[in-house]
Amino acid sequence: MNTEAYMIELGKQARHAANTMARAETGQKNRALEAMAAALDAARADLHAANDKDLQAGREKGLDAAMLDRLELTPARVNAMIEGLQQVIALPDPVGGITGMNYRPSGIQVGKMRVPLGVVGIIYESRPNVTVEAASLCLKSGNATILRGGSEAMHSNQAIAECIKIGLKQAGLPESVVQVVNTTDREAVGHLITMPEYVDVIVPRGGKGLIERISKDARVPVIKHLDGVCHVYIDKAADKAKAINIALNAKTHRYGTCNTMETLLVHSDLAADVLPDLAERYQSSGVELRGCEVARQSLPYIKAATEEDWFTEYLAPVLAIKVVDSLNDAIKHINHYGSHHTDSIVTENYTDARIFLRAVDSSSVMVNASTRFADGFEYGLGAEIGISTDKIHARGPVGLEGLTSEKYVVLGDGHIRQ
Amino acid sequence: MNTEAYMIELGKQARHAANTMARAETGQKNRALEAMAAALDAARADLHAANDKDLQAGREKGLDAAMLDRLELTPARVNAMIEGLQQVIALPDPVGGITGMNYRPSGIQVGKMRVPLGVVGIIYESRPNVTVEAASLCLKSGNATILRGGSEAMHSNQAIAECIKIGLKQAGLPESVVQVVNTTDREAVGHLITMPEYVDVIVPRGGKGLIERISKDARVPVIKHLDGVCHVYIDKAADKAKAINIALNAKTHRYGTCNTMETLLVHSDLAADVLPDLAERYQSSGVELRGCEVARQSLPYIKAATEEDWFTEYLAPVLAIKVVDSLNDAIKHINHYGSHHTDSIVTENYTDARIFLRAVDSSSVMVNASTRFADGFEYGLGAEIGISTDKIHARGPVGLEGLTSEKYVVLGDGHIRQ
Numbered sequence: 001m002n003t004e005a006y007m008i009e010l011g012k013q014a015r016h017a018a019n020t021m022a023r024a025e026t027g028q029k030n031r032a033l034e035a036m037a038a039a040l041d042a043a044r045a046d047l048h049a050a051n052d053k054d055l056q057a058g059r060e061k062g063l064d065a066a067m068l069d070r071l072e073l074t075p076a077r078v079n080a081m082i083e084g085l086q087q088v089i090a091l092p093d094p095v096g097g098i099t100g101m102n103y104r105p106s107g108i109q110v111g112k113m114r115v116p117l118g119v120v121g122i123i124y125e126s127r128p129n130v131t132v133e134a135a136s137l138c139l140k141s142g143n144a145t146i147l148r149g150g151s152e153a154m155h156s157n158q159a160i161a162e163c164i165k166i167g168l169k170q171a172g173l174p175e176s177v178v179q180v181v182n183t184t185d186r187e188a189v190g191h192l193i194t195m196p197e198y199v200d201v202i203v204p205r206g207g208k209g210l211i212e213r214i215s216k217d218a219r220v221p222v223i224k225h226l227d228g229v230c231h232v233y234i235d236k237a238a239d240k241a242k243a244i245n246i247a248l249n250a251k252t253h254r255y256g257t258c259n260t261m262e263t264l265l266v267h268s269d270l271a272a273d274v275l276p277d278l279a280e281r282y283q284s285s286g287v288e289l290r291g292c293e294v295a296r297q298s299l300p301y302i303k304a305a306t307e308e309d310w311f312t313e314y315l316a317p318v319l320a321i322k323v324v325d326s327l328n329d330a331i332k333h334i335n336h337y338g339s340h341h342t343d344s345i346v347t348e349n350y351t352d353a354r355i356f357l358r359a360v361d362s363s364s365v366m367v368n369a370s371t372r373f374a375d376g377f378e379y380g381l382g383a384e385i386g387i388s389t390d391k392i393h394a395r396g397p398v399g400l401e402g403l404t405s406e407k408y409v410v411l412g413d414g415h416i417r418q
Numbered sequence: 419m420n421t422e423a424y425m426i427e428l429g430k431q432a433r434h435a436a437n438t439m440a441r442a443e444t445g446q447k448n449r450a451l452e453a454m455a456a457a458l459d460a461a462r463a464d465l466h467a468a469n470d471k472d473l474q475a476g477r478e479k480g481l482d483a484a485m486l487d488r489l490e491l492t493p494a495r496v497n498a499m500i501e502g503l504q505q506v507i508a509l510p511d512p513v514g515g516i517t518g519m520n521y522r523p524s525g526i527q528v529g530k531m532r533v534p535l536g537v538v539g540i541i542y543e544s545r546p547n548v549t550v551e552a553a554s555l556c557l558k559s560g561n562a563t564i565l566r567g568g569s570e571a572m573h574s575n576q577a578i579a580e581c582i583k584i585g586l587k588q589a590g591l592p593e594s595v596v597q598v599v600n601t602t603d604r605e606a607v608g609h610l611i612t613m614p615e616y617v618d619v620i621v622p623r624g625g626k627g628l629i630e631r632i633s634k635d636a637r638v639p640v641i642k643h644l645d646g647v648c649h650v651y652i653d654k655a656a657d658k659a660k661a662i663n664i665a666l667n668a669k670t671h672r673y674g675t676c677n678t679m680e681t682l683l684v685h686s687d688l689a690a691d692v693l694p695d696l697a698e699r700y701q702s703s704g705v706e707l708r709g710c711e712v713a714r715q716s717l718p719y720i721k722a723a724t725e726e727d728w729f730t731e732y733l734a735p736v737l738a739i740k741v742v743d744s745l746n747d748a749i750k751h752i753n754h755y756g757s758h759h760t761d762s763i764v765t766e767n768y769t770d771a772r773i774f775l776r777a778v779d780s781s782s783v784m785v786n787a788s789t790r791f792a793d794g795f796e797y798g799l800g801a802e803i804g805i806s807t808d809k810i811h812a813r814g815p816v817g818l819e820g821l822t823s824e825k826y827v828v829l830g831d832g833h834i835r836q
Contacts, residue, residue, distance in 0.1 A: 221810040242832035249834035369830030392639040393811040396826040408814040412787030414660035416667035
C-alpha cells in the first residue's frame with residue numbers, strides 16, 4: 001500500500017472510531033486510560049528496548065545531545081507518562097454537558113451540548129512521551145486521534161502504541177481510536193493535513209519551522225502558536241518592587257519556554273529609577289540586554305536593539321528593553337511587534353489596568369503577574385495539549401475543552417414553525 | 419493601483435480600524451448604527467437611483483427574474499434595513515464581558531474576556547440588504563469588516579456604503595471600520611481570502627458553488643455551511659399526530675431554506691401506519707416523494723429513491739423517504755448521508771431521545787420539533803450572520819457571539835511563578 005492509500009485508510013478508521021467515541025461513557029474512557037497505564041508499567045522492558053534502538057540509530061545519525069536527551073525514555077519518564085494518565089483520569093469529562101437550556105417564545109427549549117471535535121491529528125517531533133499525553137487528552141475528550149511523531153522516535157512510539165491498544169481493547173473500545181502512523185515517509189504529514197473528510201483539526205507540536213509549514217499547507221483547521229514574543233510593561237504607576245520581581249521572573253524562571261518575556265517595556269517616568277537596579281539583577285543572572293536609545297541613557301553599557309529585536313523570540317538569556325512614553329505606546333508596541341501570546345502590565349492604577357486588559361490583543365493578558373503563569377496547569381485546565389494564539393475557536397492554553405465544541409440542542413413537544 | 423495592492427490597502431486599513439473597534443464603547447457603536455439608519459432614511463432617493471442602475475444593467479445582461487428580484491431595493495426593503503439596524507442596537511454587546519474569574523492555588527485569579535475576532539471578510543451575492551446586515555453585526559461585535567458583494571449590485575452597495583460611512587463618522591469611528599470593495603475584478607475575492615495577516619475570518623453567503631470555491635482556496639478560517647440535508651426521524655415510539663405535524667412543517671413550511679427537511683426516516687414498525695396518511699398530505703401540497711424499497715411497499719405509486727437522493731439538498735418540493743429498522747440505523751444514516759446541519763427525532767421514549775441527542779453529529783439536534791426552528795432569531799441570538807456546520811469555533815446559527823472569541827485574563831498582586 002502506498003503512503004496516500006495508507007493515510008486514507010487511517011483516516012477512514014479514525015472517522016469510524018470517532019462515532020463510537022462520541023458516545024463512549026466517562027467510566028469506559030477512564031477504564032481505557034487505567035489499562036493503558038498498567039500496560040505501560042508492564043511493558044517497561046519492551047519500551048526501553050525499543051527506545052534503545054531509536055537512541056542507537058540517533059547516535060549513528062549524529063543527532064545532537066539535546067535531541068538525544070528529548071528522545072530518551074528514562075524510567076523516570078515512563079513513570080511520568082503513567083502519572084500523566086492518572087491525572088487525565090481525574091479530570092472531569094467535558095463531553096455531553098448541557099448548558100443554557102432556556103424556553104423561547106415559540107415554546108421550544110434551546111441550549112448547547114458539548115461534543116468532541118471528532119478526529120484530531122497530532123504532529124510532533126522526537127519526544128515519545130507526547131504520544132501518551134496527546135492520546136490520553138484526545139481520548140478523554142471523546143476524540144479519535146492520528147499521531148505522527150518524529151521518525152527518530154519510531155520504535156519507541158510503536159512500543160507505546162502497543163500499550164495504548166491494550167488499554168483500548170481492555171475497555172472495549174476500538175483499537176483505531178488511537179492510531180500511530182507507522183511510516184517514516186514524510187509524505188504522510190502532507191496527506192494527514194489535507195484530508196478534511198477524515199480529520200477535523202490538526203495540533204502541531206514542535207519548532208516554529210514545522211508549525212509554519214503545516215499551517216501553510218493545511219486544508220484542516222490548525223490549533224497552534226508560532227512563537228511567544230511576550231512582554232512585561234512597567235507602567236508609570238507601577239510598584240517598583242513588584243515590577244522588579246515580575247520582570248526578573250518572567251525572563252529568568254526558564255529561558256526556553258514560549259511564555260518567557262522577550263521584551264521589557266518601561267514607562268519613561270520610571271526608566272532612570274528602575275532600569276539600573278533591574279539591569280544589575282539581570283546581569284548577575286547572565287542575561288544579555290539590548291536597549292532602545294532612551295534605555296541606553298540609563299544603561300549606557302548595553303547593546304543597541306535593532307528593529308529585528310522587537311520581533312524576536314530569543315528562547316535564550318537575552319532581553320530587549322524599550323522605554324515608552326505612555327500606556328498607549330506600550331499597547332501599540334505589543335499589538336504590533338508581539339505574537340498575541342501573553343503580555344502583562346505592572347501597575348497600581350485601576351484605569352491603566354482596565355485599559356491594558358481590554359486593548360491588548362493577546363491570548364493571555366495579565367495585571368501584576370509573571371507571564372510564566374500562562375500554562376494549562378496554572379490556569380486550572382488540568383492538562384494542556386498546546387497553546388493557541390489564533391483567534392478562532394480556542395485562545396491561550398488548550399485543555400480538554402479546547403478539543404470539544406458545542407452543538408445546539410432543541411427540545412419540543414411537537415412544536416412546528418408558524 | 420492594481421487589485422492586489424488595492425486589497426492589501428483595504429486589509430491594512432481594516433487591521434488598523436480593528437484596533438480602534440476592539441476598544442469602542444457600546445454607546446458609541448450604537449450611535450454609529452443609529453446614524454446609519456438615519457442616513458439610509460435620508461438617502462432613499464439616492465439608493466433607488468443607484469439600484470435602478472444595477473437593475474437596468476442586470477436586465478441588459480439578461481439576469482433571470484429571481485435574481486432581479488433579489489437585487490431590487492424596494493422601499494419596503496429599505497425599511498427592513500433600517501429596522502434591522504434598530505434590532506442590532508437593541509442586542510446586548512458581547513465584547514469585554516468577563517466570566518469565570520477564579521482564584522488558583524498560586525494566588526492568581528484567572529478568567530476569560532470576550533473579544534472581537536478582528537477583521538471579518540464577508541463575501542456575498544446580489545442581495546444589497548446583506549451589506550447593512552453584515553456590517554451592523556460585525557460593528558456591534560467590535561470587528562472591522564471588508565464586504566465584497568456581487569458585482570451586479572455594485573452601485574447599490576456603494577450607495578449603502580456611503581450611508582454607513584456617514585454613520586461611522588458621526589459617531590467618531592474611523593470610516594475604514596466598514597469597507598465595501600469597489601472593484602468588480604474577480605481577483606479581489608482571491609486576495610481577500612488569502613491575507614491572514616489582515617483578515618481573521620471569512621463568512622461567505624451564497625450558493626454552494628461559491629462557498630465550496632472559497633473554502634477550497636481560503637488561507638483564513640471560514641465560517642460556513644455548504645448545504646442542509648436535514649432529517650426528521652419518526653421513531654418507533656413516536657406520537658403519530660406530532661410526527662405528521664412535524665414532518666409536514668419541516669418540509670412544506672418553506673422549500674428553499676437550508677433548515678428544510680430533505681429526507682424523512684421512519685421506523686419500520688410505524689411505516690405502514692404513518693406513511694399513507696402522510697403521503698396524502700404531502701401530495702396535496704404538491705410534494706414529489708421518492709422512497710426506498712420498503713417505503714414503496716406502503717406507497718407503491720411513488721418513485722424509487724437512488725443512492726444520490728440520500729445526499730441531496732433539493733431546495734424544492736421533493737422529499738426522499740427511507741424506512742429504517744432501528745434508532746441506530748437512523749443515526750448511522752444521518753451521520754453518513756447528512757450535512758451535519760439540523761436533524762430531529764419524533765419520539766415519546768426518554769432513552770431514544772437521549773441517545774439521538776448525544777449520537778447525532780449535527781450543529782442542531784432536536785426532539786419533537788420541526789427542523790425549521792434552526793435559526794438565529796428562533797434560538798434567541800437576535801440576529802444571524804450565517805449557520806455553521808463546521809466543528810471548530812461556532813456550530814449552528816452564528817450571531818454576535820460567533821463573531822467574537824475569548825482571551826484569558828489573569829489578575830495578580832505581584833505574583834511570580836515558583
